[in-house]
Amino acid sequence: MEITITPIGVMRCGLRTPSDAPMYHTKSNETGVLEILSPYREAMHGIEAGQKIVVLFWLHQARRDMLQVYPRGDRSRGLRGVFGTRSPMRPNPIALSELTVLKVELDRIEVSGIDVIDGTPILDIKSASGWQTKETDK
Amino acid sequence: MEITITPIGVMRCGLRTPSDAPMYHTKSNETGVLEILSPYREAMHGIEAGQKIVVLFWLHQARRDMLQVYPRGDRSRGLRGVFGTRSPMRPNPIALSELTVLKVELDRIEVSGIDVIDGTPILDIKSASGWQTKETDK
Numbered sequence: 001m002e003i004t005i006t007p008i009g010v011m012r013c014g015l016r017t018p019s020d021a022p023m024y025h026t027k028s029n030e031t032g033v034l035e036i037l038s039p040y041r042e043a044m045h046g047i048e049a050g051q052k053i054v055v056l057f058w059l060h061q062a063r064r065d066m067l068q069v070y071p072r073g074d075r076s077r078g079l080r081g082v083f084g085t086r087s088p089m090r091p092n093p094i095a096l097s098e099l100t101v102l103k104v105e106l107d108r109i110e111v112s113g114i115d116v117i118d119g120t121p122i123l124d125i126k127s128a129s130g131w132q133t134k135e136t137d138k
Numbered sequence: 139m140e141i142t143i144t145p146i147g148v149m150r151c152g153l154r155t156p157s158d159a160p161m162y163h164t165k166s167n168e169t170g171v172l173e174i175l176s177p178y179r180e181a182m183h184g185i186e187a188g189q190k191i192v193v194l195f196w197l198h199q200a201r202r203d204m205l206q207v208y209p210r211g212d213r214s215r216g217l218r219g220v221f222g223t224r225s226p227m228r229p230n231p232i233a234l235s236e237l238t239v240l241k242v243e244l245d246r247i248e249v250s251g252i253d254v255i256d257g258t259p260i261l262d263i264k265s266a267s268g269w270q271t272k273e274t275d276k
Binding site: 001002003004005006007008040042043044045046047051053054056058067068079080081082083084085086090091092094096121123124125126127 | 139140141142143144145146178180181182183184185186189191192194196205206217218219220221222223224228229230232234259261262263264265
């Protein structure tokens with residue numbers, strides 16, 4: 001079974017290479033713009049400044065053939081399967097970022113908290129509320 | 139640009155139709171099994187009972203042509219763009235679930251907290267720690 005996905009937009013920011021990207025988006029103060037492709041703009045309706053969103057990215061530069069890694073490059077702890085880590089290398093390299101919306105325009109969502117590089121395809125955007133067990137159920 | 143994704147496994151559980159599935163996985167006590175396909179089993183190494191994992195599913199029965207919805211079916215609040223909601227209907231219907239690992243075998247991860255139906259393709263599995271701003275950075 002194969003699934004075909006068409007990106008709904010692209011990240012625009014100042015991070016140029018994976019080594020520029022912070023290891024965890026929780027440490028990132030980077031801002032940038034989610035550029036949404038025209039067929040999908042209606043789906044942005046209602047997104048507002050101040051809101052937290054979960055963005056799914058396709059890590060187009062990540063290796064897909066690595067099944068085990070040294071977490072955070074630390075060899076002392078041994079190899080671990082990528083499914084038990086947050087490594088960008090994995091068979092389907094989809095990244096999750098929780099970002100804060102700064103501003104919304106026709107086809108642009110300005111956000112902070114970026115941990116992916118310029119040009120990264122966007123697969124999906126969701127409201128961040130109500131999915132984690134730690135959240136109150138609004 | 140088109141991206142091709144091959145599922146790494148499939149959900150096995152007692153939920154048969156989307157109407158069986160709880161609206162939010164935080165309310166789910168359902169248990170089931172993530173069956174991992176043989177080429178990807180090495181990537182499970184290190185996953186242990188008690189751990190929380192984030193699982194990305196492909197909602198194979200979801201409509202992909204809906205850009206706006208009434209959140210939770212409540213028409214009084216008006217239509218909203220799907221990117222500001224948690225609706226399963228969206229251009230790329232990828233679901234996120236935070237699940238608790240109950241048991242790990244060769245090619246099976248028994249989990250609780252399920253909110254997707256039997257047969258749902260699995261795209262990726264990640265450690266749940268360290269990605270949300272609410273988490274301490276371990």
